[in-house]
Amino acid sequence: MGRVALFVLMSLLAVSAPAVAEDPYIYFDWKVTYGTISPFGVPQKVILINDQFPGPNINSTTNNNVVVNVFNNLDVPFLLTWNGIQHRKNSWQDGMPGTNCPIPPGQNFTYHFQVKDQIGSFYYFPSIGMQKAAGGFGGLRVNSRLLIPVPFDPPADDYTVLIGDWYAKDHDVLEGLLDSGRSLGRPAGVLMNGKSGKGENDPLFYMEPGKVYRYRICNVGLRTSLNFRIQGHTMKLVEMDGSHTVQNVYDSLDVHVGQCYSVLVTADQRPRDYYMVASTRFTKYILTATGAIRYNGTQEGPDPDLPPAPVGWAWSLNQWRTFRWNLTASAARPNPQGSYHYGSINITRTIRVVNTIGNVGGKLRYAINGQSFEETTTPLKLAEYFGVPEKVFKYDTIGDEPPADLSSIVVAPIVVNATFRNFVEIILENPTKGLQSYHIDGYSFFPVAYVPIPTPFYIHRMGGAKWSPEKRRTYNLIDAVSRHTIQVYPGSWTAIMLTFDNAGMWNLRSEIAERRYLGQQLYVSVLSPARSLRDEYNSPANLLVCGLVQNLPLPPAYT
Template identity: 45%
Template sequence: MLVFLSFGTDAADIFLEWNVSLDWNIKPITIDQPVITINGMFPGPLINTTTNDVVHVNVFNNLDEPLLMTWNGIQQRLNSWQDGVSGTNCPIGPGKNWTYEFQVKDQIGSFFYFPSINFQRAAGGFGPLRVNNRNVILVPFPKPQEEFDLLIGDWNELPYKDTRKLVGGPSIQRARARYILINGKGSYNSSWGNGHESIQVEQGKLYRLRISNVGTELSFNFRIQSHEMVLVETEGSYTNQIVLDSLDVHVGQSYSVLFTANQQDSDYYIVATPTQINTPGLNDGVAVLHYANSNSQASGPLPPGPNSMDRNFSVNQAKSIRWNMTTGAARPNPQGTFNVTNVTISQNFVLHASEMMFNGTHNFTVNNVSYLTPSTPLKLADFLANGSGVYQPDIFPVDSILQEAVQGTFVASGIHKGWIEIIFKNDHSFMDSWHLDGFGFYVVGFGDGDWSPSSRSSYNLLDPVVRSTVQVYPDGWTAVYAFLDNPGMWNLRSQRLQNWYLGEEMYIRVFDPDNNTAKERPPPDNLLRCGLFSSSSTRVLVSMASLLFLAFNLVLQTNQELPLLFL
């Protein structure tokens, strides 16, 4: 059900009702495994909005376990209560429903949503989310004949619950991603899958593709046989328009490209192949671009892309993606009005991502600390008990690596309306990808090896692109700036599902002591309570948890090994 109620000319209310269920009949790779559908659809339905619209999504959880939905890249201005991650929301229990309400305020662009807990993203539940320009804001390219959403990502061979057990077991196993799906469908002319995706075009017309990597671990290179693409947007930013033969899209990222159907009437391959990985046996994702008057099937070899291990190509392409400084986006004033040429940095985080053993099991860490998800959302604890018993602020080492690996629930403070510099250092042997809810990153630099203050001389401070998810190359670093003007509790995480599920995340609390609801919204009327605040024994539990966190604080100060803290 979709209803629009006018708010003058500036915004609308959008009402959606979703039934989230498991379907065993879709078989994306012809193997019996459950797929998470929304209203029977895989991928889920498009949320099609315009800047400043208010979206209401009533989610009915028909799964046999708790569910949360998150809105990847939607900044939730002043309202982290609707973020849909474990640190901000209580989950929707099986057989229950809950209504999200969020505004796509001061945003445009291409995004997607997905389930954020219990490894459920590996089973689907994702879908496209568009934020269109208001009519009064000029779009910096001609209006396309049509727009298509391409949700592309790797897919595992095992049911998601089996994969969840494997990756969380005593001997870590990589999620067995061997296939790439395009809009939930298999590859053209393959022996596996439920058919292939086909996009119909008319000769001579201009089209827009909104491409998102909704997978769990693999980067892919995207290309269209015999057609050039023009990059125009990424995750809410209009970019300088560059012509591409192929585009690397890393986990969690979204792009918009334009192309003209300027070839003969025929069918052409649309291809997504794994990149920055040297593992044999991976299956490409192949769809079809179908010209309306075509009587010919796609044929010949797939269009070649860059060598899958050509890091220079990938990094150079990433550096070439720049902000369009002269166009408006959500606002009429040019994007370049908000530049970082002369900003003053208030905080510096240097975050090393790696993996460690805890009591015989593998976990992923940030600066040798693996995040332990409490039963009580941090935002709820912050509101009801000033965080007492669930977390303690400012004990996480934001710029150093602990000598001994520990687990814990930690929150770092971000200075409200301050500029933060974050260095993501990837100590893994594979690609990583990082995302910050609530904000956009100014992507100012990439580099190999260790980062040092002298690395700042290589930054691009003139026109760095702003996006919500950024890739980090193996044994390399990525530097970003962010302006922390959005009060709330915000998740900073690896977008690789296994890394995130096993502890490669943290939270940044951006606090404004002013209780003015114009600065941060109060909790919603339908606030769910769980964990420490779901029973009459709250005081006792809070006291016990506080003692545990005092012990954790002592461990961080002394660099001793900490036993697991299960809260």
């Protein structure tokens, strides 16, 4: 599609999703195809975007309108989701199977969303099945507008580092494993910007001695937390998941699945090459990827002796305690009601979410409060919008409290009703032996659970094995970092707070891919009683329809 056609399409889209006239548009044409790479010496099929793996970076600025025309040249349906982008009033662009019909093979869909009141480091990835295991992901940055002061000087350059575990199997093979009741097992290795670092000598990035550089590090993997470090250099943390942080200095950072950290690195060492290192955490095995940084003009390679990773859960917990929101930074702040003095807002609802593992029909399933999510052929958002939800799902099949007996698992679509603009507390309990990572689309939230004294694994608890109301006395109600993804350690809980002020249908999920695929997710329906354009956009002119609503007339437009 050319620029003229895109302009015509955007004129149509503006009818249902009006944008402020002075906010600029940025345009992308993406062709999604299969390709072949050999990161561990064995050729395998991957998903490319414009022949790139990882995909192209999106470089945007606060309030930009982002238009991405996606051509699906695969032989299977395809969807992209934009991890951490809030899509204010616009879950139509979220790109999850519960909100959007997939792009059929040989067809295209144009996403149009505004990065309204956001800054920071994010990424996109395929949201259908296990397609993320084949690639199709890339970085997405939102820069501050020039008029907004940033709490650090402009860096000499800005680099994106995508790290993640990697399986040397096609995504459909991995889906077959999970469908048969088996687990994914051990990954083949770790990749950094699509490379393992084994037998590769070309540097990923360059630095000029004496200058400061920004590195945006995102864990785009499937299940494994990774520790990131740079040989011979410290890192000053300045932003995570879209929020400026207190600028503490770290030798290394634990980056859990779905999270993005932004650090400043000063080129203050002897000119030579240095390794960036990403290695697995909390696993019986240690897998490592490296990528070289080259000081300009040097001919000396990196030291083969890699800096060691930290050991133990207590170290990671202690680091988590040091993350604090930068309250003095001027920046776009999403969710205005929850961004100022969130600790003084009255809680109107408490929801306890307990994740468990079990079997259904002899096959592995993951559950939330005793229910395991089942995908539907009609997206939940469309069923609700077209007025036929009862033909697709039932609301509130799980309650705000988990049942006393979590030994059995029910498989069904899960949709929780939320009252528009209510301030809600969600308790995320993880009684299992594996680390959990939770994300919610459409929002950022405040992880307020406080860990007073770290103690050995299976004794330590983020406030105790189970949450109780008196644990609120330990909450950080002042400067918890507003973010979109939070880890929950084994045998632990954490509490998050947010205002449900973004109308739409939003996915709350485990970012651990096999847990999500096998049921550890749900959707939150946030409906505005006014049903007006003030609170939610109408469906876009290019809406894809499928399933039961394919031949139904469009509902009356909001005004």
